[in-house]
Amino acid sequence: MKNNLTARTVIIVVTILICVFGIIDFPKSGADLVKNFKDNIRLGLDLKGGTHLVLEIQVQDAVKADADQTAEHLKEDLKKQNIAWNSMDTPDVRVGHVEDADNVAIAIKGIPATQSSAFRGIVSERYTTYILTALNSTDYSMRLKPTDLNDLKVDTVKRSVDTIGNRIDQLGLAEKSVQQYGKAGSKFEVLVQLPGVDDPARARELIGTAAVLEICDVKEGPFPSREGALAQKGGILPMGTKLVRSKPRGAQDGEQWFLVAKTPVITGREMRNARPGQDEFRKWETNFSLSQDGGRRFGRYTEANIGNKLAVVLDNQIVSVATIQSKIEDSGRITGLGSEEESVDLSRYLRSGSLPAGVQYNEERSIGPSLGADSIHAGLVAGIAGLLAVIAVMLIYYKRSGVNAVLALALNTVILLAAVSYFHAVLTLPGIAGIILTIGMAVDSNVLIFERIREELRSGKSVIAAVDNGFSKAWWTIVDTHVTTMVSCAFLFLFGEGPVRGFAVTLVIGLAANVFTAVFVSQTIFGYELAGRRQLTELSI
Amino acid sequence: MELFKNTNYDFLGKKWPFIIASLVLTVAGGVSILMQGGLKFGIDFKGGTLMTVKFSAKPPLEQIRTAFARSGMIKGEVSVQSFTDPGTQNEVEIGTELVNERQLSANRQSMEEVLAATFAQPGSGKLDLNGASKDTLASRLRDPLARNNVAMAEPQLQKVVADILDFRDTPPRSGLVTDFSQLSSLPGINAGIMSTLKQECYLAPYTVKKTEMVGPKVGAELRNKAVLATLYALAGMLAYIAFRFEWIYGLAAVIAVFHDTLITIGLFSIFHEEISMTVIAALLTLVGYSMNDTIVIFDRIRENLKIMRREPLESLMNKSVNQTLSRTIMSAGLTFLTVVALFIWGGPVLHTFSFALVCGITVGTYSSVFIASPIVLFWHNYTDGRKRTAPVLAAAARTDAARKSPSKAVK
Numbered sequence: 001m002k003n004n005l006t007a008r009t010v011i012i013v014v015t016i017l018i019c020v021f022g023i024i025d026f027p028k029s030g031a032d033l034v035k036n037f038k039d040n041i042r043l044g045l046d047l048k049g050g051t052h053l054v055l056e057i058q059v060q061d062a063v064k065a066d067a068d069q070t071a072e073h074l075k076e077d078l079k080k081q082n083i084a085w086n087s088m089d090t091p092d093v094r095v096g097h098v099e100d101a102d103n104v105a106i107a108i109k110g111i112p113a114t115q116s117s118a119f120r121g122i123v124s125e126r127y128t129t130y131i132l133t134a135l136n137s138t139d140y141s142m143r144l145k146p147t148d149l150n151d152l153k154v155d156t157v158k159r160s161v162d163t164i165g166n167r168i169d170q171l172g173l174a175e176k177s178v179q180q181y182g183k184a185g186s187k188f189e190v191l192v193q194l195p196g197v198d199d200p201a202r203a204r205e206l207i208g209t210a211a212v213l214e215i216c217d218v219k220e221g222p223f224p225s226r227e228g229a230l231a232q233k234g235g236i237l238p239m240g241t242k243l244v245r246s247k248p249r250g251a252q253d254g255e256q257w258f259l260v261a262k263t264p265v266i267t268g269r270e271m272r273n274a275r276p277g278q279d280e281f282r283k284w285e286t287n288f289s290l291s292q293d294g295g296r297r298f299g300r301y302t303e304a305n306i307g308n309k310l311a312v313v314l315d316n317q318i319v320s321v322a323t324i325q326s327k328i329e330d331s332g333r334i335t336g337l338g339s340e341e342e343s344v345d346l347s348r349y350l351r352s353g354s355l356p357a358g359v360q361y362n363e364e365r366s367i368g369p370s371l372g373a374d375s376i377h378a379g380l381v382a383g384i385a386g387l388l389a390v391i392a393v394m395l396i397y398y399k400r401s402g403v404n405a406v407l408a409l410a411l412n413t414v415i416l417l418a419a420v421s422y423f424h425a426v427l428t429l430p431g432i433a434g435i436i437l438t439i440g441m442a443v444d445s446n447v448l449i450f451e452r453i454r455e456e457l458r459s460g461k462s463v464i465a466a467v468d469n470g471f472s473k474a475w476w477t478i479v480d481t482h483v484t485t486m487v488s489c490a491f492l493f494l495f496g497e498g499p500v501r502g503f504a505v506t507l508v509i510g511l512a513a514n515v516f517t518a519v520f521v522s523q524t525i526f527g528y529e530l531a532g533r534r535q536l537t538e539l540s541i
Numbered sequence: 542m543e544l545f546k547n548t549n550y551d552f553l554g555k556k557w558p559f560i561i562a563s564l565v566l567t568v569a570g571g572v573s574i575l576m577q578g579g580l581k582f583g584i585d586f587k588g589g590t591l592m593t594v595k596f597s598a599k600p601p602l603e604q605i606r607t608a609f610a611r612s613g614m615i616k617g618e619v620s621v622q623s624f625t626d627p628g629t630q631n632e633v634e635i636g637t638e639l640v641n642e643r644q645l646s647a648n649r650q651s652m653e654e655v656l657a658a659t660f661a662q663p664g665s666g667k668l669d670l671n672g673a674s675k676d677t678l679a680s681r682l683r684d685p686l687a688r689n690n691v692a693m694a695e696p697q698l699q700k701v702v703a704d705i706l707d708f709r710d711t712p713p714r715s716g717l718v719t720d721f722s723q724l725s726s727l728p729g730i731n732a733g734i735m736s737t738l739k740q741e742c743y744l745a746p747y748t749v750k751k752t753e754m755v756g757p758k759v760g761a762e763l764r765n766k767a768v769l770a771t772l773y774a775l776a777g778m779l780a781y782i783a784f785r786f787e788w789i790y791g792l793a794a795v796i797a798v799f800h801d802t803l804i805t806i807g808l809f810s811i812f813h814e815e816i817s818m819t820v821i822a823a824l825l826t827l828v829g830y831s832m833n834d835t836i837v838i839f840d841r842i843r844e845n846l847k848i849m850r851r852e853p854l855e856s857l858m859n860k861s862v863n864q865t866l867s868r869t870i871m872s873a874g875l876t877f878l879t880v881v882a883l884f885i886w887g888g889p890v891l892h893t894f895s896f897a898l899v900c901g902i903t904v905g906t907y908s909s910v911f912i913a914s915p916i917v918l919f920w921h922n923y924t925d926g927r928k929r930t931a932p933v934l935a936a937a938a939r940t941d942a943a944r945k946s947p948s949k950a951v952k
Contacts, residue, residue, distance in 0.1 A: 046890070049710075054759060056642070096642055198706070199674035200752070361646045362756040370709070370716025371593070371750040371890075377712050378888030386882035390875050397871070429890055430819055436883055437826065437898075440876030441833075447875070448837070451868040477840045484781060484836065485829030488774040492825050495770035500822045507826065 005531065008524040015516075016411065019418030040421040043195075044428035046499050047376050049369035050195035051203055054181060054362045055164075057188045060093040060101035061357035062156040063149065067104050068263050070127060070142070074106075077122055086110025096360055098188055101153060105143040106130075113137045156356045157188050163356075164190060164207050189362065200366040207359070213271065213350065214264035217301075218309035218321060221258030222246065229257045244311070246318040258318060260311050265301045270294025274350035276343035277333075284343040285335040288350055295330025303327040312346075315358075319346060379432035386436050390443055398450055401541040404525045405446040408517040412442050415513040416506065425509075428502030438510030441485070445518035449474045450541055457541075467526050471519065478519065482511045552862045552910055553855050553918060559911035563800060570807010577810060583817030583893070584636070584753050586767070588760035590648050591636045593751040594656065597719045600633040600747075608659040609635070612651065632750070632889070642756040649754050661745040669745040670738075671709070671717055678702050678742075682734075685741050691733035701729045716748040767821040774825055775799065778832050786839055793916035794835045797908040801831050801901060808900045809893075819894045827901030830876070834869060834909035841865050842914070854921055858914050873906040 025036045045052050067090045078085055086109045093100040111119050116137070123132045129148040133141045144152065157180060165178040181191035197203050219241055223229035229243055237243065240263065246256040274288040290298055302324050311318045312334055320334050334346065390409070395402040416435060420427055453470030461469065485507070492504040574580060584591045594600070602621055609619040620636045637648045661669055668681045679702045686693050693701075704727050709718050721739055724730055755763075775795055783791035802824055809816060841861040849857055880902060884895035 056758075199676065202674070202676070360642050361754065362642055363759040364646075364649070364752065364754040366752040368710075368716060368748065368750045369706075370595075370711075370714075370748065373711050374715050375888055375890055378886060378891070382883045382886040382888075382891075385886055386879035389878040389882060393875060393878065430822055430894065433883060433887070433891055433894060436879050437876070440879035441830070443875045444833070444872040447868050447871045451865075451871070454867075455864070473844075477837055480785060480836045480840065481833040484778050484832040485826070487777045487781060488825045488829035488832075491770045491774040491777065492822055495766040495773075496818065496822065500818050503819075503822050503826075 005524065005527045008520070008527070012411075012521055012524060016414065019414045022418035022421045023414070041417065042424065042426050043372070043376075044426040044431065044499060044502055045193060045195050045365070046367055046429045047372045047379075047427065047432075048195050049198060049367050049372040050193070051197050051200045051367075052363075052365045053192040053194075053204075053207070054364070055190045055192065055207070055359045056096075056098065056362050057157050057160045057190060058093075058095060058358040058360060059098055059153045059156045059188050060104065063101040063104045063144070063152060064090060064093045065267055065269070065356075066144070066152060067106050069267075070130065071106050072263065074108075074123075074127065077126065078119070081118060081122065083115045083119055083122075084110070084112055095358065102149070105141045108140045108142065109138065111138050111140065153188065157190065159356045160359070161190055164192060167207055168192070168194065168203070190359075196369075198369050200364075204361075204364075213268035214313045215266040215298075216244075216260040216262075216264045216311050216313055217305065218311050219259045219261060221260075221309075221321075222256035223258070224256065226257050229259060233259070244313055244316060244318050246311075246321070256318075258311055258321065260313070260318075264313070265310065266290065266294050266298055268350075269356060270298075271350050274347040276340065276347045279333070279335060283335065284340055285333045286343050286347045286350065287331065287333050288347070289331040290329075292330065298332075299327055299329040314346075375429045376432075379429060379436075383432060383436050383439075387439055390439055394443065394446070398541055401450055401453075401526075404522055404529075405443065405450070407525060408446060408522050409439060409442055411521055412438065412510065412513050412517040415517070416510045419509045419513065420506065423505075423509075425505050426502055427506070428499040430499045430503035431506040434503045434506035435510065438507060438514065441511065442514040442518060444481070445474075445478050445514055446522065448477060449518065449522065453541060464530055467523075467530065471523055475519065478515065482515055486511055548863045548866055549859075550863060550866075551859055553859050553915060556911060556915045559907070560915065563804070563908070563912060566804050567800065567807060570804060570810055573807060573810040580806065580810060581813060581815050583815040583820070584755050584760075585818045586760055586764045586816065588645075588755045588757045589636055589638050590645055590652065591634060591751075591753045592649075592652055592656075592749055594633050594635060594747050595716055595750050596631045596633065597717050597746045598631060600631055602633065604659070605633065605635065608655055609652075612655045612658075642758070645754050645756055649752060653749070656747065656749070657745075660747050662743055665743060667743045668741060670705075670742040671745050671748045673706075673742075675699075675702050675706055678706065681741055682737060685737050686734070689733060689737050689740075691731075691737060693734075697729070701727075701734065704729060716750055717746075718744055719746075720744070763818060767818065770821065771802070771825060771828070774828055778828070782832070782836065782839075786843060789917055789920045790839050793913045793920075794832055794839070796916055797835055797913040798828050798831045798905075800912055801827060801904045801908050804904050805897055805900045809897070812896070814893050814896055817893060819891070820897050823894045823897035823901065827898060827905055830902060831905030831908060834873070834906055835913045837868065838862055838865055838909055838914060842917075855918055858918060862910055862914065869906060869910070873902060877902050 023037060023040055024033050025040070071088050071090060075085075075088060087107075088109075089107050090104060091107075093104065116134075119140075120132060123130065123142065127142070129144055130142045131145055133143075135141055143149075161178055161180055168176055168178060176195070177191070177193045179191055181187070181189040192207065194200075194203055219238070221229075223232065223243075226243055226245070230237075237259065240261060241259050242262050243257050244260050246258060270291045270293065272289045272291055274286055277285055277287050279285050289295075306324050306326060309321050309323050311321045313319070322334060387409075391406050394405045398405065413435070416438060419425070420431075425431075449470050452474045453466050456466035456469045457463070489504040489508045489511075493501055493508075496504060600623060602623060605621050606619070609621070618638050620638075621633060623633050635652060637645075637652065640648070661672075668677065670678070673681070679698055682702070683698065686698070705724060708714065708724065708727055710716055714723070718724065721735065721744070724738070725735060775798065778798070779791045779795045781791075782794050805824065805827065806816070809820070814820075838861060841864055842858055845852070845857050845861050845864075849860075852860075877899070880895055880898040883891055884899050887895050
């Protein structure tokens with residue numbers, strides 16, 4: 001028994017050391033201790049303050065953009081082969097309706113029956129991701145193959161995650177996370193967590209604006225207002241155009257409206273790089289470069305449209321209108337920007353990639369730092385109060401054995417904190433509640449054992465036998481009770497999120513640690529108390 | 542000190558008053574829910590925008606309501622209520638109802654603007670210190686400090702700004718500085734900095750502590766998840782207990798736990814408390830806890846079935862409950878102590894969570910004794926009774942029943 005006891009003590013001491021190290025490393029001073037503690041125990045958003053966002057990527061935008069681009073390419077191809085057509089349209093997609101992505105199809109009308117086989121040949125050869133369906137002898141519908149549609153959606157979300165991640169980097173946060181949320185392929189949500197951000201408006205600004213970049217052909221403008229523009233056009237806009245507002249800049253308070261082509265010449269997908277710079281007159285401009293494909297198309301367009309205007313449209317607002325001076329291939333400049341800040345901002349938006357699709361905020365929670373501090377304070381007060389109450393009761397009711405229970409409880413809490421630190425789990429306010437609840441439940445195990453020991457003593461057993469029996473008979477009950485609570489925590493973890501998960505995690509760790517402390521450690525302590533005193537007939541319990 | 546030595550209460554004999562009490566409570570809860578037109582869901586499940594705003598003095602609810610009503614920028618109903626929790630003072634919850642996701646975002650913006658227009662000084666050109674972030678405050682102070690000839694290196698500026706904001710955010714200020722003189726005690730603040738502060742900043746009488754916006758899609762999802770989690774947890778436990786004991790014990794435990802959950806939700810309705818995701822967490826914990834209690838009693842019944850083979854089931858159960866009474870009361874009492882501490886001191890965020898646990902632990906302990914065991918008793922009486930009345934297998938059945946019932950419960 002003595003060797004056994006020594007071995008057990010060694011295990012317990014080693015455990016304590018590992019745990020303490022996990023929580024506070026090797027502190028060299030009091031301030032160091034606090035700092036290490038703060039570094040090791042990561043606080044959740046609700047304790048530290050911060051922002052939690054769930055964005056839905058409007059994948060239908062990307063699908064429509066792809067369809068539009070394909071339609072443009074097809075028009076060029078048909079022209080080359082001298083195949084006539086009447087019209088080629090893609091339906092509009094609505095904001096907030098990702099299911100619209102499945103309905104995007106290019107409607108091609110008016111292919112002469114004589115040229116239909118040539119037409120089909122072109123489509124099947126050069127547009128392998130699309131399926132062509134004939135509606136009648138002259139009209140067709142083209143839509144993406146299901147696997148390609150799915151790939152596009154998944155890819156759009158992935159690129160959005162990357163872009164948003166890049167943008168958030170500007171905030172200089174040490175800890176942040178941007179990740180895909182929900183089942184890939186059927187849900188298109190992104191979860192952004194920004195702990196410690198005390199300016200949620202700025203975070204939203206960085207992420208949310210400049211969702212979609214387009215460079216569009218300007219047909220007419222500027223108009224002083226939307227109504228004025230409509231009035232001039234007789235109430236109806238020409239086909240394939242839209243009215244877009246120009247962002248008011250600085251001193252120029254009034255807004256301006258332009259009539260631009262609906263289908264952009266270049267989208268953000270073709271943008272490769274962008275830098276702020278100054279031209280020969282020290283006026284700010286943004287230099288950009290395009291992909292090869294984009295460059296070729298841009299070159300053809302600018303060559304054919306010298307003297308016309310084009311507009312850089314960001315999130316359906318015009319940021320600048322420029323006149324095409326010459327053919328621009330794969331690199332160009334956006335001039336006429338008002339300030340350095342504008343040029344820097346614009347190049348940042350262009351460079352971090354525009355988001356391949358729009359975003360919609362589905363959920364947002366911003367917790368100010370003061371609420372976090374309040375919550376920690378409340379949690380600590382409640383925790384200490386609960387702990388003191390429990391300790392008092394245990395000591396009064398179980399006398400010296402109560403000390404045993406209190407030691408086990410202390411060790412339980414230490415192991416719990418250490419596990420939180422080692423697993424990089426995040427401590428949330430429900431997590432603190434979980435710790436407090438663990439205290440209550442941990443004591444339950446001790447109560448089980450002690451009551452059993454009391455019963456055994458009452459039935460006349462010797463102290464040693466009573467203690468041994470108490471532990472062995474209570475063991476399976478302890479296992480049963482812990483497993484059932486852990487089962488419910490497992491489901492909480494699976495179905496919960498954020499703070500609720502924090503609660504499930506701390507409770508499970510606490511319960512697991514409790515099996516060790518309430519049984520192994522308590523028994524060892526009893527072992528020391530009873531060592532070598534086989535004739536003992538009384539126990540302080 | 543021992544409170545429950547050798548007790549001998551007839552728990553199972555006197556089960557009817559308690560079962561009736563349970564039914565009455567459940568029905569009362571149900572009636573309350575019906576009368577209020579459903580459960581009171583928190584923003585997690587209901588959706589909408591919710592802003593928690595702290596004021597430096599008693600919040601002028603009427604003024605806030607009229608300001609929002611008049612603004613016309615916010616679609617849908619706006620509700621303004623002050624917090625009932627004693628731990629928080631001068632805090633108000635402003636909520637707008639659920640619309641579609643895009644409107645929610647616009648609503649949040651409008652709410653901030655209305656608050657600023659009513660209580661702040663947006664036109665004064667000064668920065669609101671109570672709403673500023675570290676970056677905005679630092680960039681606001683940098684040039685004026687230089688102009689006022691206050692010597693300040695960049696790291697020093699960052700530290701002073703961080704100190705000011707930390708001071709503002711810790712209790713008892715909790716986000717609101719009411720007077721500039723409160724800052725004078727901070728290290729690093731000299732007269733020059735103080736006068737620049739007063740020049741560039743003002744102190745708005747409110748601060749937004751928390752903003753939550755939940756769209757209809759997310760709200761519906763969370764509701765689903767909550768229900769699924771509860772159902773799966775119950776099923777999981779039923780399976781585990783059926784495996785460790787006998788299936789009727791599993792069923793009895795689940796019915797007892799279900800009864801606890803129903804009564805707790807009913808109490809929520811009666812006391813007008815909100816149900817949020819953290820409340821679901823509390824309910825699931827309570828499910829686990831109530832199971833614990835029930836298992837301890839069942840364990841003892843199983844043990845006694847092995848020892849007291851001739852004892853009729855009812856008196857055996859009674860003995861088992863009495864033997865475990867000490868442990869049951871102590872455990873429940875201790876867990877209750879910790880949960881009450883949470884309820885009193887845990888703050889507004891944990892209020893509904895701890896309320897659920899306080900109710901739940903009380904009901905849970907009671908149900909393990911007065912609901913779970915009687916169900917097993919009823920079932921065994923029923924099946925044993927049926928076996929006895931079957932005439933053909935009368936003799937065989939009787940010996941079968943006598944031999945089988947005690948040992949069937951043992952695994």
